[in-house]
Amino acid sequence: MKFLVCISNVPDTTTKIAFADNKGLNPAGVQFIINPYDEIALTRALELKEAAGGSVTVINVGGPGTEPNIRKALAIGADDAIRINAEPTDAYFVAVQIADVAKKNGYDVILTGRESIDYNGAQVAGMVAEILNMACVSVATKLDIAGSDATVEREIDGGKEVMSVKLPFVASAQKGMAEPRIPNMRGIMTARTKPLQVIEPVTSDVLTASAAYELPPAKKACRMISPDNAGELIELLHNEAKVI
Amino acid sequence: MSVLVFAENWEGRFKKSTFEAVSYASEIARQLGTTTTVISIGNTADEDMKSLGKYGATKVLSVKGDKFASFEPGVYTSIIAEAAKASQAQVVVVSYTYSGKAIAPRLAVRLKGGLVSGATALPSNLNPFTVRKKCFSGKGLTDVVVNTAVKVIAISPNSYQVNTGTGEAAVEAFSPAVNDADFKIVSKELKKTSGKIALTEAEIVVSAGRGLKGPENWGMVEQLAELLGAATACSKPVADIGWRPHHEHVGQTGITIAPNLYIAIGISGAIQHLAGVSSSKVIVVVNSDAEAPFFKAADYGIVGDAFQVVPQLIEAVKKLKAAHN
Numbered sequence A: 001m002k003f004l005v006c007i008s009n010v011p012d013t014t015t016k017i018a019f020a021d022n023k024g025l026n027p028a029g030v031q032f033i034i035n036p037y038d039e040i041a042l043t044r045a046l047e048l049k050e051a052a053g054g055s056v057t058v059i060n061v062g063g064p065g066t067e068p069n070i071r072k073a074l075a076i077g078a079d080d081a082i083r084i085n086a087e088p089t090d091a092y093f094v095a096v097q098i099a100d101v102a103k104k105n106g107y108d109v110i111l112t113g114r115e116s117i118d119y120n121g122a123q124v125a126g127m128v129a130e131i132l133n134m135a136c137v138s139v140a141t142k143l144d145i146a147g148s149d150a151t152v153e154r155e156i157d158g159g160k161e162v163m164s165v166k167l168p169f170v171a172s173a174q175k176g177m178a179e180p181r182i183p184n185m186r187g188i189m190t191a192r193t194k195p196l197q198v199i200e201p202v203t204s205d206v207l208t209a210s211a212a213y214e215l216p217p218a219k220k221a222c223r224m225i226s227p228d229n230a231g232e233l234i235e236l237l238h239n240e241a242k243v244i
Numbered sequence B: 001m002s003v004l005v006f007a008e009n010w011e012g013r014f015k016k017s018t019f020e021a022v023s024y025a026s027e028i029a030r031q032l033g034t035t036t037t038v039i040s041i042g043n044t045a046d047e048d049m050k051s052l053g054k055y056g057a058t059k060v061l062s063v064k065g066d067k068f069a070s071f072e073p074g075v076y077t078s079i080i081a082e083a084a085k086a087s088q089a090q091v092v093v094v095s096y097t098y099s100g101k102a103i104a105p106r107l108a109v110r111l112k113g114g115l116v117s118g119a120t121a122l123p124s125n126l127n128p129f130t131v132r133k134k135c136f137s138g139k140g141l142t143d144v145v146v147n148t149a150v151k152v153i154a155i156s157p158n159s160y161q162v163n164t165g166t167g168e169a170a171v172e173a174f175s176p177a178v179n180d181a182d183f184k185i186v187s188k189e190l191k192k193t194s195g196k197i198a199l200t201e202a203e204i205v206v207s208a209g210r211g212l213k214g215p216e217n218w219g220m221v222e223q224l225a226e227l228l229g230a231a232t233a234c235s236k237p238v239a240d241i242g243w244r245p246h247h248e249h250v251g252q253t254g255i256t257i258a259p260n261l262y263i264a265i266g267i268s269g270a271i272q273h274l275a276g277v278s279s280s281k282v283i284v285v286v287n288s289d290a291e292a293p294f295f296k297a298a299d300y301g302i303v304g305d306a307f308q309v310v311p312q313l314i315e316a317v318k319k320l321k322a323a324h325n
């Protein structure tokens, strides 16, 4: 079974975000990690490969700066990697690149994270699936495969839905699908020599552009209420904030 | 020309996020000088569809039939895309719910339209078409410019006020060209977490963290939530150690919510926790440590022991309710 796992390179969850001239993230001092949901997808792909045989390829659309995290994915256990050498301008551009590689190489299962924690689009999985005319299960919390049939559980408002789908398909991973693995020493050693292919992008339309960035407005100072008179809070929520 | 909005239903009923999406679409239609058409898929009552007129819809295209009752993202995409063509939609709106997240990207590709997913406001500009959304898990905002003729917007629940007026929409049956082969994903089972209010929809959420010391102490949290008609939530470690079920975990790696009121009890306010709750309109923090980072993100705060504060809150809510009955 051939798995393709899409990984994006995002600021660490603890990053204090700053923008350079409102034009984009100021990368100074920012530590980049593999998007946490993509690590979940990668781990599940590895578990399924270990059970049924096959291969796990990771793919990233990004400049040379993403290679440390691609190597990390190889250290976690992916067999090989592809980097499309281009800035990921918008989700559609990224999806076109990934779909093009998938068309050429043919994969049984394509996994992404449920969303990237930088641009929070939740777009790439559905777009790749649509371009390839494949099924896509979004925000999947469980994934099992038996032969050419998969059982996928997805998040819905107020619960979960169990769905069945035939290979090939796309799914986006949510917490629950797997516990992310951390690379071990042997993984780190072998990652250095695993194949990392760099290819140039295909041309794509650009459908959207992020014009400007801003920090959210600063909160007003917190209004403190005495713990001895906590009931006052309820009055304030009723009369002042009008939320109860 | 028109604005098309997908009216999502849950087992045949529309919910608040649907009314928000229709209201939002109708305001865009008004700004563009055109009308709002709704596409409804599944077995919803004609009365419910007509009443979408209250939120500004002129017409409802209705696709009924048991085979459409369960959600198949590819099929739903085909139907909405066909409705978009039939109504010559220049803007297509869906809710940024779980199902909306599955449909919106497919729809964008199908219609060759730029997508703004998780929009939080009306377009700030119609030309170039610009819509604001959150980025970096709520730590930033960005204005997305859509360059294509057709625009697709997935609007975040709880970010646009429902406009209620009068009026009735005209309901028309719509027969899409769908093949059996398009049904690639088959729904097998729905597992509902409980009969209680779904976290993503709740207007009030009462949440607690490790400060509560153990699962046996959640009685007061549940009681406060029940009195307020709120859903309950928790921090990640509390779900990880099994004090609370996983579906209650909010934050970066859990559920993202934006209720009108979020009450955090014994939660320190780690950046990953805030990522999931910072869009709440009003945040209340109860914590025994005056230095807890959560107070920086709070509107109201009480520095105190939860075991003394929460019972007082319960009494005060009881009193308030009694005074209004």
Ligand SMILES: Cc1cc2nc3c(=O)[nH]c(=O)nc-3n(C[C@H](O)[C@H](O)[C@H](O)COP(=O)(O)OP(=O)(O)OC[C@H]3O[C@@H](n4cnc5c(N)ncnc54)[C@H](O)[C@@H]3O)c2cc1C
Residues within 6 Å of the ligand: A013, A036, B208, B209, B210, B211, B212, B234, B235, B236, B237, B238, B249, B250, B251, B252, B253, B254, B265, B266, B267, B268, B269, B270, B271, B272, B273, B276, B286, B287, B288, B289, B292, B304, B305, B306, B307
């Ligand atoms: C990649 C990553 C993702 C993460 N994702 C999430 C996520 O999605 N959601 C999430 O919640 N966390 C997440 N975390 C964990 C996060 O960093 C914090 O560890 C976690 O939120 C802390 O939970 P807590 O506030 O319940 O516990 P603590 O940090 O232990 O805080 C307990 C608080 O209770 C207060 N307290 C103690 N006793 C009392 C009392 N009697 N009365 C009142 N207050 C009291 C203390 O002062 C303290 O502030 C993530 C971490 C990482 C690294």
Ligand SMILES: Nc1ncnc2c1ncn2[C@@H]1O[C@H](COP(=O)(O)O)[C@@H](O)[C@H]1O
Residues within 6 Å of the ligand: A005, A006, A007, A008, A009, A035, A037, A038, A059, A060, A061, A062, A088, A091, A094, A111, A112, A113, A114, A115, A116, A117, A119, A120, A121, A122, A123, A124, A125
């Ligand atoms: N530049 C990228 N390269 C490879 N995969 C990506 C990239 N950006 C996003 N993805 C994948 O698409 C998922 C959803 O991203 P998004 O649509 O940006 O929220 C991520 O979790 C990744 O799996």
